[in-house]
Amino acid sequence: MTAADRPGLADATRGRILFGGDYNPEQWPEETWHEDVRLMREAGVNSVTLGVFSWSRLEPEPGAREFGWLDTVMDLMHANGVGVVLATPTAAPPPWLGRLHPDTLPRDENGDVEWWGGRQHFSHSSATYRRHAAAITEDLAARYGAHPALTMWHINNEYCTADHGDEAAAAFRRWLRARYGTLDALNRAWGTAFWSQGYDSWDAVLPARRPHYLKNPAQVLDFRRFTSDALLECYLAERDIVTRHTPHIPVTTNFMPLFLGQDGWRWAEEEDVVSVDLYPDPRDPLAAQHGALVQDLTRSQARGPWMLMEQAAGPVDWRAVNHPKPRGLNRLWSLQAVARGADAVCYFQWRQSRQGAEKFHSGMIGHAGERGRTFQEIKVIGSELARIGPEVTGRRIQADIAVLHDWHAWWAGAQGGLPSLHVDHPTVLHAWHRALWESHLTTDFAHPEQDLSGYRLVVVPQLYAMTDAAVDNLVAHVRGGGTLVAGFLTGTADEDDRVRPGGMDARLRELFGIDVLHERWPLEPGESAAAGAFRGILWSEELEKADDATTEAAYRGGELDGLPAVLRRDRAWYLSTLPEPDALRALLARVAADAGVRPVVERLPPQxxxxxxxxxxxxxxxxxxxxxxxxxxxxxxxxxxxxxxxxxxxxxxxxxxxxx
The missing domain is CATH 2.60.40.1180 (Golgi alpha-mannosidase II)
Structure with a gap:
């Protein structure tokens, strides 16, 4: 079966918005299950996710199988019209696995073991872990593949574990051999002539463990790539098992929002349904914009409708202070997800736990029970989603603006030894997306090597490291009649984190009209630089412009007085600082208008x-x-x-x- 023949989210939704959440019946006596389905029907729940953390219940000792309780729950869901997203339980191995097989436990960069007692305590490279994970997945798929309640498979949960242990080190060396072929090529890519790091044997190559001083940036970059790929191998192994049993059932795994540890573009290619967990802070005045960014990114990864796998019905449990959602906010943020392409709105979890590490994380039914405000609001949301579902599901969102984002560029720029440790990639990305969001300009996200011909405007908040293909893609976009706006540090390094000659790729310097990039002048926290009618933060640069470039805003005062802060050559714009929010919004709105992009609605009240x-x-x-x-x-x-x-x-x- 080709990727084009695989089932998708539409096969699970069937014209409805999926509504429900993680259900953990193993935490409750069986009489509670019947009360749960009554309340699910009252709330309009049509989907639950089962089994995410149930490995020790399904396999209480090696080789044992206790499926009876899950049989009962699956049958109960089907009898009450609730579909099941069935999870493989491999994110939380049972204690016996780590006790009997210590090789399955990951090690941190100091070599310390991460023990059982929490979750995600598995080494992605452990052959023993992979064997046991495959066995429980095989038996789940064989037993429930034909069950009428099954609508989707959910593999593992929030893949995030890095491992610096010996088995991971061996796997890392295999990964590097496949990437580079020879030690000479590895030494060139890693720049090991610096600090006497040249390798004469593959056995000497290690994961990015804790050194005496700064780590080799290229080694760290490749270790991040390897970790993403190793976790993806785990996902693919389980996905292929369930697909063999149920080729007609779509498969997903849940991303965390804008998570550093996975190449989201690469992972999304392997999912039938792209899903994400989203937990904005209700006290954050920019929480809605954060939600919009994650939703736009997830929709772009999915290239269409997507699944909100987890959100909170009320407070979470992992912030220093965990605030509940004010009245109406749960409904508003659920509808925001639907507006930005979600065809499934789900929660962690259905019933709030009474024990365990997350007992104060809210549920669709909280500790207050069915009379509590949370459940009463859930009923309203379920009713409204059922009402609009047939009109909404499957509909697409058209965007004329693409925001470029690349995990490899983020990985390369998120290290020590840089001009400023205060330049945080997500912060910069949020600032640019916020400017577009507040102007009601609809945005997709795109990989820098993706076809950009369908977009009038391409926005690059920051791409520190870029491949030659990505650079050529930006140049082609402008030469093809498109408009480009890029932020500071874009095009600084290549894919091996090797600084480009001139401090920025020559093709980009020509595109933006930069004759010489003399020096970078990072700004201290709280410091700003006057530039035209606005002030910039985080960064500034000493640029000498080409004769045919236009200075749209110049620095005022200080060492950079009179030099360009915002530079334009034809339809290519370069910002050598981060303008304050109002200025960035005005600038991007102006550029968008010049490119023929209009807001969804011209005049709206604030908020x-x-x-x-x-x-x-x-x-x-x-x-x-x-x-x-x-x-x-x-x-x-x-x-x-x-x-x-x-x-x-x-x-x-x-x-x-x-x-x-």
Missing amino acids: VEAVRRGELLFLLHHGREPVTVDLPGTQHDLLTGRTHTDRITLGRHGAAVLRP
Whole structure:
């Protein structure tokens, strides 16, 4: 079966928005299960995820199988019209596996063992772990592959474990042999002439363990690549088992939002359904923008509808102070996910635990029970998603702007020995996305080597390390009539973290009109640089422009007085600092307008977000005070069934899903 023939999210949704969450019946007596299904039906739940952390219950001792309880739950779900996303339980091996097979336990960069007693305590390179994981997956797939409740497979959970142990070291050497072929090629790629690091034997090559001083950046970069690939091998092994038994059932595993440890583009290629876990802080004034960024990225990885695998119905348990969601925010953020392409809205978890490390992490049913505010709000959300599901599912989002993001560039730039340790890639990415989000400009994310011909505007917040193909892609985009805006440090290094001659790739310097990049002048925390009518933070650069380039904003005062802060050559713009939020928003809105990109809605009150999904217009109010929004003609609100002419009023955390 080719990738094009594989099932997808539509095969699981069947015209509905999937609504539900992780269900852990093994934590509760059987009489509670029947109460659960009653409440699930009352809340409109049509999907639950089972078995994520149940390995020790399914296999209490080596080779034993206790499936009876899961048989009962699967049958109970089917009898009540609830589909099952069945998980392989391999994210949390039972204690006996680590006790009997210490080689399955990962080691950190200091060589210390990460013991059982938590979760994700497995070495991705351990042959023993992989053998036992395959065995339990094989038996699950054989037993439940034909069960009528099964709608999707969920492999493992939040893959994130790095391992610096001996078995991982051997696997790392095999990975490097496949990548480089010879030690000479490895030594060139890693720049081992520096600090006498030249390798004369593959056996001497180690993971990026703790050294006396700074690590070799290229070694760290390759170790991150290897770790992502090693975890992907674990996923693929289990995926292939369940696919062999059930080629008609889609398969997923859940990403963490903007997570450093996985090459999300590479992983998404191997998933039938791309899913993510999303937990914005309800106290963060920019939480909605963070959610929008993660949703846009996930939709772009999926190249269409995607699955919100986990969110919190209330507080989480892992922040220093864990705040509940104010009234209405759970509904608003769920609708935001749907607006930005989600066809599944799910939670961790269904019923809040009474024991264990996450007993204060909220559930769809909290400790207050069915009379609690959380469950009452869940019922409203379930009802509304059922109402709009047939009108929404499968619909696409059209974007004229692509924001480029690459995990390899992030990995290369997230190391020591750089001009400033205060330049954080996600912070820069958020700043640029925020500027576009606040201007109601719809954005996709794209890999820097992806075909960009369908976008009027390409935005590069920061790509520290770029392949030659990526550089050529940006040049081709501008020469083909597109517009490009890039931020500082873009194109500094190649894929081996080797600084390009001139401090930036020559093709990019020519594209942006940079004659010489003399020096980088990073800024201290709290320091800013005056540039034109705005101030920049984090960074500044001493640039000498080409004769035919235009200085759109110049530094004022200090060592860089009069030099370009914002430089343009034709349709290619370069920002050598990070403008303050209002200035960055105004600049990107201006460039977008010049490129022929228009906002979803021209004029909106502050804190109102507008997203168009197909012909449907979502209005999302992130404020507490009522606002009135002017409408583009008569609109029918799918949430309320009302028709509005010219304007609509949105209350506290209000939302509307409008159809002409």
